[in-house]
Amino acid sequence: MFSIDAPVELQNSEYCNYRSPLSTRYASKEMQYNFSDQKKFSTWRKLWVYLAKAEKELGLDITNEQIVELEGAIHDIDFAKAAEHEKRVRHDVMAHVHTLAERCPRAAPIIHLGATSCYVGDNTDLIIMKHGLELLLPRVAAVIHQLAKFAEQYKSLPILGFTHFQPAQLTTVGKRASLWLSDFLMDERALSRAKDDLRFRGVKGTTGTQASFLQLFKGDASKVRALDEKVAKLAGFDKRYLVTGQTYSRKVDLEVVSALSGLGATAHKMCSDIRLLASRKELEEPFEATQIGSSAMPYKRNPMRSERCCALARHLITLQANAANTHAVQWLERTLDDSANRRLTLAEAFLTADATLLTLLNICQGLVVYPKVIARHIAQELPFMATENIIMAMVQNGGDRQVCHEKIRVLSHEAGAQVKQQGKDNDLIDRVKSDPYFVPIISQLDSILDASTFIGRAPDQVSEFIEEEVNPIIFKYSSILADAEKPAILNI
Known part of the structure; x- marks a missing residue:
């Protein structure tokens, strides 16, 4: 049988308990707080205050003293006492009702009046997701801004393009970055839409019919509707879900997590590209002066930030399936097999997205380009790509095309054999210069081989894209971008 092998005096240490690396290594303090017990249960208490205020305003026998007492206890939570209650009653909401009632004896009779557990549980989840998206969107905007500056700076620098990871026609460093940017614009749109689409569950009762509230207000349906509206507004929502079961539809979670998962796919693609380019020594992520790439190979400069992003993003991508499956198996008005899964999935989706964006921002703020290495790689491939241009030049000078x-x-083929079989540089142009047939165009070869003539409209495309599509998004976040762009320092 397994036993704890740590000394007895250490067994109660936090280091003897599982701790999520999202908390200890990766995610920001702000996002960790957003999914903390303090935020969750203080939000429950705020919701009980909102409910009491709205019920009082609509005529129920609730006093100002009771509401003031509840407001004074919003952040004063006795977690140990709540845990004792939950161990006894096996119900988290009732455990906190009892804990709050003991703290607020005058308000005890009206706490949670007419509500079901999902009043606090689901509405809190919606508030937390809304706040989570409000934290993430400026981070996305900061990444977009940094990438836009990078794309503009390098919009005209030729670099080998690749299809099938084989050298293809040239593109530019900035044009390639604009492809990453384009994906992030879609993520900003998806996350903004998810945030704007979020509504409040409101006060709907045990199966969503509002029967308990209709009874409280002696059959006055207009007051029940007004209660729903008032509580939603107090919680900061203009819209609420007009029909729910006991819970709001878990399709809402799916929409939000899908948007986060899409962000993960974008991050993974970009960082995979960076890792490939780092292997070619054309582009690198930041590398600190004291950073160690390998314990055995001191010369190595591993792209650990990009690898971290890919690792986190891969986890984020998989969480979409969790949200989809949870929604799919909710029977009728609700089942409880969503609860444990959502505790993991929602928090991890936001914390992982947060950690990924923090790492991405750090990368984007310090990308390094090596133009001479890029030029050398172009020189190895461009002679082959220029063959059609050489043929055209010869024809224009009276040569026979065939x-x-x-x-x-x-x-x-002779030059290709030198490269592949002998490991030598591409000497096609030297061979062309040595063949008397090509004498008429020897003086034109330098201009024919000018890499900038092989990049098409790439520089203009980058400028147009930034001006028309990227800048409006940057402007949207201009008032908060400075804070979001503070140099991202990674914990470890």
């Missing part, structure tokens, strides 16, 4: 094609074909 004869020229054959000569270029033979020389290209």
Whole structure:
């Protein structure tokens, strides 16, 4: 049988309990607080205050003294006492009702009046998700802003393009970054939409029919509706779900987590690209002066930030399936098999997204480009890409297209053999210069091989994209961007 092998005096240490790396290594303090017990249960108490205020305003026998007493206890939570109650009653909401009632004896009779557990549970989840999205969106905007500056700076720097991870026609460093940017714009849109679409569950009762509240207000349906509206407004929501079961539809969770999962896919794609480019020594993420890349190989500069992003993003991507499956198995008005899963999935989705964005921002604030390495790689491939241009130049100087094609074909294969079989540099241009047939265009070869003539409209595309699509998003967050862009320092 397994036993704790730590010394007895250490067994109660926090280091002998499981601790999520999202808390200890990766996520921000703000997002950790958003999913903390303090935030959760103080929000429950706020919701009980909102309910009492609205019920009093609509005529129920609730006093100002009772409400003031409840307001004074919002953050004063005896967690140990709540845990004792829950151990006894096996019900988290009732445990906190009893704990609050002991703290607020005058208000005890009206705490949770007419409500079901999902009044505090579900409405709190909606508030926390809303606040979570409000934390994440400025971080997305900060990444977008940093990438936009990078794309603009390098919009005209030619670099090998790749299809099938094989060298293809040239693009530019900035144009490639604009592809990452485009995905992040979609993420900003999806997260904004998810935030704006969030509504309040409100006061709906045990199966969503509001029967208990109709009884409280002696059949006055207009007061029940007004109660729903008032509580929603007190909680900061303009809209509420007009029909629910005992819970709001778990399709809402699916929409939010899907948007977060999409962000994970974007981050993974970008950081995978960075890892590939780092291997080619064309581009690197920040590397600190004292950073160690390998315990055995001192020379290594591993892309650990990008690898971390990929690791976190991969977890984030998988959480979408959890939310989808949870929604799919909710029977009729609700079952409780969503609860334990949602405690994990919702918190981890937001904390993982937060950690990924913090790491991404750190990367974007310190990307390093190596133009000379990029130029060398272009020189190894461009002669092959320029063969059609050489043929056209020869034809314009009176050459026969088919004869020229054959000569270029033979020389290209000879040069290719030097590269692949001998491990030498691409010497196709030297071969062209040595062949008397090509004398008419020797003076044109430098201009024919000018990499900037192979990038098409890439620089203009980047400028147009930033001006028309990126800048409006940056402007949207301009008032809070400075705080969001404070240098991102990674914990570990």
